[in-house]
Ligand SMILES: Cc1cc2nc3c(=O)[nH]c(=O)nc-3n(C[C@H](O)[C@H](O)[C@H](O)COP(=O)(O)OP(=O)(O)OC[C@H]3O[C@@H](n4cnc5c(N)ncnc54)[C@H](O)[C@@H]3O)c2cc1C
């Protein structure tokens with residue numbers, strides 16, 4: 001049987017835009033342009049490379065949990081070359097925390113059927129970087145995370161191997177499928193969608209699921225179901241304008257004098 | 266007084282600094298009980314005791330080194346069951362966050378990652394986080410279960426606070442998942458002799474403006490004159506001029522030193538995300554319009570190949 005890959009992608013507010021909080025202290029997703037999290041493009045790219053290495057004997061489903069606009073993220077992934085998409089969308093999901101999101105993703109992944117789940121290293125808005133580990137815990141399969149190199153051997157019943165570059169060591173990892181993988185931005189540049197890819201994406205199937213379809217109790221997700229509570233969010237005061245000098249031959253010395261005055265030297 | 270579990274990050278018994286900072290924070294909430302795992306676990310006890318650990322739970326087994334993350338989750342869960350703590354604190358390393366997250370699922374608790382401060386509150390600990398590339402500061406707490414919180418390096422001072430630090434063996438039975446992901450080989454990172462990037466009081470970073478691997482010697486010379494760690498922007502790392510382990514930013518290390526020196530770095534949002542909370546920021550850039558100048562306490566508009574070597578010489582001569 002061909003390898004079933006599910007890639008988890010998140011639709012996030014553009015980091016170069018003016019990101020802020022809504023009144024209920026959730027991330028404002030209405031006022032800011034959104035896009036497929038750049039870090040999840042690396043996950044899509046690795047899925048495509050694994051499929052290519054398996055002589056196309058694989059099927060890539062991209063999965064997102066998010067609002068209506070999150071379809072844009074799915075479209076982008078489809079135009080890069082993924083085969084089909086699943087969108088979990090439900091008004092009751094507003095304000096869901098990582099515990100709720102992981103619960104929904106786990107159910108959706110199981111519903112879709114999978115041998116390999118690939119996620120990004122972190123979302124560019126929440127930046128927790130823990131969802132892949134939680135997903136593995138919930139699915140009861142190995143986690144092979146934060147890989148800068150990944151490969152699959154032996155197809156659906158095979159193994160996944162990869163390299164994880166940690167703080168103190170670089171490790172080679174190996175696990176049997178099914179497994180959850182996450183890849184870093186060191187895993188290789190993501191491809192741009194081709195014109196052909198963009199056209200083809202328009203015809204690819206996008207399945208919509210809501211909480212009922214996944215048999216999830218609305219009370220376990222959303223802002224009310226969240227196990228963490230944001231009590232306040234304050235904009236960081238702008239840094240007070242510093243001194244800026246133009247180097248006229250003494251710039252290094254002037255900077256040294258400043259550092260000495262601040263007791264760094 | 267309630268006990269607080271502190272997960273110990275150590276290398277063969279040498280406790281890393283962020284763990285000592287966690288002990289400072291843990292003492293604000295209760296009595297720290299440390300959990301040290303793997304080779305050298307017992308050797309951590311003396312240092313942990315000096316910094317406030319009333320107890321040190323230790324366990325060693327080959328599983329901790331041979332398999333990824335899960336054996337440590339099993340152990341921390343055993344410690345949680347044994348102690349019933351008021352909170353679980355874990356250093357915000359990549360591995361620490363994953364351990365904490367899996368534990369949180371198992372004990373049905375909420376999790377907060379990357380806290381930069383922690384205080385006691387009426388309804389449990391309140392964590393401060395710095396979000397959206399440090400544009401916002403939030404305060405949050407956990408509303409379900411035992412709060413599990415991971416804390417970034419440099420979030421609290423290291424304080425001496427002698428306590429008993431009694432070593433107790435923790436008995437751990439490994440779950441079925443424990444051996445799921447095998448570590449087939451491990452290559453330790455070579456030490457540069459410079460301070461650890463995330464722990465350093467001063468970080469000196471170079472970006473695309475450094476223009477070549479060999480030119481990083483200029484950045485290193487300045488770093489060495491100041492006793493600093495060396496950082497790099499992603500542009501410099503992607504160009505192959507400096508190792509990825511030194512990258513500062515969203516997908517690299519996040520640093521919060523007393524002093525950050527940026528040379529030839531424009532200050533893109535993803536770079537700022539990893540250094541914006543530094544206490545003092547200085548920069549050298551030949552483009553007066555570079556966004557990094559919005560952040561600086563002191564900036565020099567100029568060619569780094571002129572300014573940085575002059576600065577290094579001046580630092581050396583002032584230090585004598
Ligand atoms: C998802 C994602 C994650 C990312 N993560 C990170 C990250 O973790 N860390 C990171 O750094 N970036 C990250 N980036 C990349 C980031 O957007 C920028 O591209 C990068 O930070 C630019 O690096 P730079 O400032 O060195 O290069 P540039 O933006 O090219 O700036 C170089 C600067 O050097 C100056 N300069 C050139 N020559 C000289 C000279 N002789 N003397 C003085 N100044 C000179 C120029 O004026 C310019 O301002 C990420 C991007 C994405 C999309």
Ligand SMILES: Nc1ncnc2c1ncn2[C@@H]1O[C@H](COP(=O)(O)O)[C@@H](O)[C@H]1O
Nearest residue numbers: 008009065119120122123128129130131
């Ligand atoms: N709402 C979501 N829908 C789909 N995938 C997600 C979602 N949130 C997070 N992920 C995946 O989990 C990874 C890590 O996210 P996080 O732990 O939130 O930083 C991301 O890179 C995505 O692959």
